[in-house]
Amino acid sequence: MKDLRTQVAIVGAGPAGLLLGHLLRQHGVDNVIVERRSREYVEQRVRAGVIEFGIANFLEEVGVGQRLRREGLTHHGVELRFDHQTHRVALSDLTEGKTITVYGQQELVKDLIALRLGDGGEILFDVEVSELDGLSGPQAVVRGKGLEDEVRIECDYVAGCDGSFGVATRSVPASALRRHERTYPFSWLGILAQAAPTTEELIYARHERGFALYSMRSPSVSRLYLGVPPTDTLEMWSDDRIWEELNVRLTTEESPKVNEGPIMERSITAMRSVVIEPMRCGRLLLAGDASHIVPPTGAKGMNLALGDIRVLASALVAQLLEGDERLLDAYSATCLERVWRAEEFSNYMTQMLHPSDDDFENGVQRARLRQAVTTREAATVLARNYCDLNGL
Ligand SMILES: Cc1cc2nc3c(=O)[nH]c(=O)nc-3n(C[C@H](O)[C@H](O)[C@H](O)COP(=O)(O)OP(=O)(O)OC[C@H]3O[C@@H](n4cnc5c(N)ncnc54)[C@H](O)[C@@H]3O)c2cc1C
Missing domain, CATH: 3.30.9.10 (D-Amino Acid Oxidase, subunit A, domain 2)
Structure with missing residues (x-):
């Protein structure tokens, strides 16, 4: 049995969990990341590839943008084709110079893993979290099983960054969460x-x-x-x-x-479109696909996940370093306003483009x-x- 104690236990080493781990480490907040898959698997998993303007800038500000800026492809427009004709939407002209960056999600995941492991951090790969306890008590407990050991982590907060249908949302009584869904x-x-x-x-x-x-x-x-x-x-x-x-x-x-x-x-x-709310249940904070899914037509899934983490990291730092709980209390409402805007946009793009x-x-x-x-x-x-x- 591996018995650990940390301030924040992060379930899932997708873009959300890895970025949260990075930001907390930058502020000196101790955290443990637990991932059920191997490092090779998460580094090869091909998914999203469009990074928004503000998110790319944020990644650069927090030291994750070097390779993204070097190798990412900057786009100033997109094409819409219908009725056998092509029309260009001039993104930059319409947004005072903003662009998107095309950079594979798996590349960002590789960058975040390399940063963490490169400066002495650890990720518990091949450990599947099976249970979260004590979410409304004074301490939370995360239990999981690795290839050799059982793992038990005592912590102040659990970040549920474990994607859709994960253990995080399953650990909360169904009556505590509202699920809105469209297939x-x-x-x-x-x-x-x-x-x-x-x-x-x-x-x-x-x-x-x-x-x-x-x-x-x-x-x-x-x-x-x-x-x-x-x-x-x-x-x-x-x-x-x-x-x-x-x-x-x-x-x-x-x-x-x-x-x-x-x-x-x-x-x-x-x-699918899914929103699960609220995004906080006691000591559990949900982020990324664990709390919302958008159809990929608007290229919003990964961006939303990273946007949640920007809010969550500041809130956890304020609480754990200064004892100020206000941002954490506002976390769910702050994120959900943006999440619903993304749901609306993704739904608009999806409904408009699929005959x-x-x-x-x-x-x-x-x-x-x-x-x-x-x-x-x-x-x-x-x-x-x-x-x-x-x-x-
Ligand atoms: C085909 C496809 C195309 C997409 N295209 C885009 C796009 O163009 N733009 C865009 O912004 N988004 C896109 N997305 C969405 C984007 O990939 C997701 O929104 C993004 O991965 C969310 O990140 P996350 O960290 O919240 O979740 P995930 O990336 O799903 O990470 C969750 C992690 O938790 C781990 N985990 C799960 N359960 C446990 C457990 N019990 N114990 C330990 N670990 C666990 C998982 O193995 C995984 O590594 C696309 C998705 C798909 C499937």
């Missing part, structure tokens, strides 16, 4: 391909056969998505079928065909798209939310 009638088939990007900016396409997204991770790696029925499985999608469908949905008469290459990774993800079986709905979607590319006001709202929702 969309489509999933995303995502691939990571060894192929140079065909274009310089992301392309969001609404085609009558379905949604498609063109994005990239580096000058030689592309990340592409297709909207597919929720019942589809990977076996139904051969490489040839994936490329053919991407080309149908993404190319117009004027645009070049999509560059193809070996597919290195593929997955199908259900589209429906309902003709009336299709008419509304196309009207919204036309409005987004022909009126400066609508384009500005889209650009501000896309570039910097967490910094607004």
Whole structure:
């Protein structure tokens, strides 16, 4: 049995848990990070890739932005394709110079792990947390099981950064949390391909056969998505079928065909919106996907998670170093206001870009798209939310 004592036990070494650990260490707050997967697994897990303007600046301010600035791709606009035509939303022009940075989530995770381990910190990999106790008492206790040892951590606070359906929300009586949820009638088939990007900016396409997204991770790696029925499985999608469908949905008469290459990774993800509130239950603080999920259409999931941590780290530092509990008391309300804005934006993008079986709905979607590319006001709202929702 490994018996530990710390100020903050952090469950989960995703972007949220790792950034929290880093910020607390910077302020001298002792913390332990527990992760059920191996280091290799979390460093290879391909997910998000768009980092907002304010979040990228924040990462740089707190010493995590060096490689992101060097290797990340800065974008000044995105393309919307519908009715076989391309329209550019000039993000920077509409937001007084703001940009987005394309940088893989797994790269940020690698940077955060290297920083922590490089200056003598530790992460308990391969330890699955099974139980949280004492959340309304004077001390909380986290229990888990590693490859060899049982682990028990006594702490002042637990940060539930363990993603959706995690042990953190399961440890609280159901009556203490409200869960708001929407499931969309489509999933995303995502691939990571060894192929140079065909274009310089992301392309969001609404085609009558379905949604498609063109994005990239580096000058030689592309990340592409297709909207597919929720019942589809990977076996139904051969490489040839994936490329053919991407080309149908993404190319117009004027645009070049999509560059193809070996597919290195593929997955199908259900589209959901979830908000669990409040984000604090006694000594448990929820952050990131543990407390909210957005469909990836607005590129908000990782940004929201990092935005929560910016608020949570300051609140924990104020409480643990100065005994000032006000920020911690306000944590849930402060975050939820931004979380619901992100839910609204992600829902707007999702509903607008995925064709429906309902003709009336299709008419509304196309009207919204036309409005987004022909009126400066609508384009500005889209650009501000896309570039910097967490910094607004
Ligand atoms: C296909 C896909 C594409 C996406 N694209 C984007 C995008 O473009 N932009 C964007 O902003 N977001 C995107 N997202 C969302 C983004 O990846 C998540 O919002 C982000 O990972 C949230 O970070 P997190 O740290 O809260 O949770 P996670 O990254 O899920 O981390 C949680 C961690 O907790 C660990 N854990 C879970 N249970 C336990 C336990 N019992 N004990 C110990 N450890 C545990 C998990 O192994 C994991 O490492 C995408 C997601 C997917 C799936």
